[in-house]
Amino acid sequence: MQKWIFFVLFILAGALGLGVLFQDISDRQEAQEAEATAGKMQQLKLVASNWQFDTPEYTIKKGEPTKVSLSLKEGVHAVEIVGLDIKLDKENPSKEITFDKPGTYEIDCVLPCGEGHAKMKSKLIVQ
Known part of the structure; x- marks a missing residue:
């Protein structure tokens, strides 16, 4: 009788282990697909330092999914792309x-960051 109980428990444990294994593989495949999609995504990286952005204007293509990101090189900043619902901060x-x-959109630092804050602007050109 005990042999049957152990046999049933062994089979159940094996089935549970296989289920967890296949679920983990499935999760990994979904993560890889998400990374591949993100790899195809257009990137717009705004690099902010003390009272300036890394470039006076940025250009991107319209109609393509874009990941807009803010990188803080110096100081603490928050940016807004005026006319679009984009506000980025730490x-x-x-x-x-x-x-x-x-069109052309203005990029502003919206967090007072010092004496040059009023001049901390850039442009985004969407073509």
Whole structure:
């Protein structure tokens, strides 16, 4: 009788182990697919240092999924792309968005960062 109980428990444990194994493989495949999709995504990296961005203007293509990210090289900054619903800071450093409308947008530092804060601006050109 004990042999049957151990046999049933062994089979159940094996089935449970296989279920966990296949679930883990499934999760890994989903993560790899998400990374592949993100790899195809257009990147817009805004690098902020004391009272300036790394470039006076950024250019991206319209209609493509884009990951907008803020990198703080010096100081503490928060940025807003005026006219779009994009605000990035230390707590929320990135956002995924598709720019549908071509045009020129202003990028402003919206966190007072010192004496040159008023001049801390850049442009985003969506083509």
